[in-house]
Amino acid sequence: MAIGFAAAVTLGLQFVLTARFRRLSAPFGIDIVYYFHRYMAVFAFLLLLGHWLLLRLVYPESLGAADPREAPLHLSAGRAALLCFALLVLSSIWRKQLRIAYEPWRVMHVLLSVAGLTLAVVHLQGVGNYSHLPGQALFWQIFLVLWIMLIIYVRVIKPARMLRRPYRVDRVRRETGSACTLVLQPQGHDGLRFAPGQFAWLTLRASPFAFREHPFSIASSATTSGQLEFTIKALGDFTATLPNIRAGELAYLDGPYGAFSIDRVEADAFVLIAGGVGIAPIASMLRTIAERGDRRAVLLVYANRHRDGIILREELESLRARLDLRIVHVLQEPQSLPGAEAGLISRELLARVLPQQRKALQCFVCGPTPMLRVAEQALHALGVPMRQVHSEIFDLV
Ligand SMILES: Cc1cc2nc3c(=O)[nH]c(=O)nc-3n(C[C@H](O)[C@H](O)[C@H](O)COP(=O)(O)OP(=O)(O)OC[C@H]3O[C@@H](n4cnc5c(N)ncnc54)[C@H](O)[C@@H]3O)c2cc1C
Structure with missing residues (x-):
């Protein structure tokens, strides 16, 4: 009993x-x-x-x-x-x-x-x-x-x-890498304040009482008040409907949530590791750092299959001018982008591209679960303390 x-x-x-x-x-x-x-x-x-x-x-x-x-x-x-x-x-x-x-x-x-x-x-x-x-x-x-x-x-x-704090779809922007960015505008309220890297549960074409919500990282800068952006890759039933969403449609948000944020740590330099649409929370971090005029060193290691899969490719390039940013593209088909590293994210690759002083690095990793595991173990093995390696898991269940 x-x-x-x-x-x-x-x-x-x-x-x-x-x-x-x-x-x-x-x-x-x-x-x-x-x-x-x-x-x-x-x-x-x-x-x-x-x-x-x-x-x-x-x-x-x-x-x-x-x-x-x-x-x-x-x-x-x-x-x-x-x-x-x-x-x-x-x-x-x-x-x-x-x-x-x-x-x-x-x-x-x-x-x-x-x-x-x-x-x-x-x-x-x-x-x-x-x-x-x-x-x-x-x-x-x-x-x-x-x-x-x-x-x-x-x-x-x-x-x-x-229901009392709705948003309206301002536009849906097509991005490189067959992703879409959903731009939302708060209606009759001032939106939500979030830390770069956090996410919210999004409801579209349904009432919040229907519980047909999906979690998405907020990709826009945390310094912009009101308007919010979500960069989403079509992977299933809901995400595939995004290109058909029209301006003016209603949306609801529950958030922000998450502990995956550069604002939660003290750091002299950041290492951001993304795979595919894992770039979404990292884009928010990069945009926020740029808006704040923050000149701390940032290394972005971004893994994709092919050059055409690189989400926000042009914007990432343009951010170099505003940040102390080094970008390492890792492609399974590296011939599609001159200068890209070949293969997948691995310990050998990170050993090559990471700065020599690693004890004080703060690392943020977001991407497919196998990539997360490899990156976490490699960073630890390369001398980054485990508590300085932060991961966002897109696969909750
Ligand atoms: C914290 C977090 C942040 C995320 N941020 C982004 C992002 O910025 N951009 C992006 O493209 N994707 C993001 N995702 C993944 C995104 O939520 C799923 O791809 C999406 O919900 C899939 O729904 P679907 O109906 O299109 O696909 P389905 O084929 O129906 O689902 C594919 C898989 O996604 C998961 N999933 C589906 N619906 C939900 C749900 N309501 N809640 C939780 N998991 C679900 C399930 O594991 C499911 O097997 C994030 C996930 C999490 C947990």
Whole structure:
């Protein structure tokens, strides 16, 4: 029973972790909070399974009949809760292998988690052990009230706030590297303040209550107030619709989030490593450094397959004039751009291009997950302390 209680409370806490409280996620970055949620949820599910298994092995009579028509409601509710959480964990860990698209998965995730916890509470109340004394009853009542308030905050209050702070699409700009930049203008409010490198959840062609939002890094300069830009590469259903978005359409934002920012560190020089559309948060950093007239040295290592895949190619070149910026293009097809390094980002390549003094470097890495891993390990091996290597993971789930 103790294991069952621990599981219920840990599962309840998952709603706090995923409520995107900015103060809670700010020290770590929301990607880390989501990873923590993933491990904690699996741990909670194992506790739940342990609770059921122990009872099944040691006190089988306490489980009652397996047939829901004969079993008391609270025992069937416990079994149904276990099933909900099993489906939740399996569909999350193996979502891609099971070929479940992200959006239906997300709806299913919310419904199963709310149903699972509601059934678990019915089970707890029905069993009645350790919940009937006044102090115990009060604890569970507070737990329940806080949980319901949290759901109302996330599903009603937050979207209602977003509805009151809409944005309009000013234009969609085609970029080099088959990406598009979506330019948004706040309507009737002053937009949001962000640090260069942060991201926001974007809703387009849907109400904020529909939860059809996608995370995108803010690519514009943090010094520009009002207008915001997002540079997006077509990789799936939603991102492929961007070229069809028309000026004047409504958009909603939830943000800013993220700990991936040059404003959070002290540095004499920066190393920015990007792969493909991973250039988006890094573009915001470069534009902000330029707008601020900051002359600290910046090395940009930017990996792509081919010259034509280099997003914002011309603007990056023009930024050289305003910054102490060195750009190293890394291309799998290097013959397409004279002077480019050949291949992928690797330890050997970074050893060649990084400055000799590495202890004080602050490094920001954003790109495909395998590139992140290689770059993080290489930077560490080359003498950059791990706490000075910051990564943004675009693949949250
Ligand atoms: C912090 C962060 C910043 C990002 N910044 C940028 C950026 O600046 N530019 C850019 O082009 N891309 C960015 N991405 C990636 C972008 O969010 C996904 O490519 C996009 O959501 C894919 O949606 P889709 O429907 O087009 O593709 P799908 O084929 O439906 O999805 C492809 C994969 O993207 C992920 N994904 C899809 N929808 C969501 C969602 N709502 N929330 C989280 N993940 C999702 C899933 O892992 C999914 O398997 C960022 C991602 C994160 C987490």
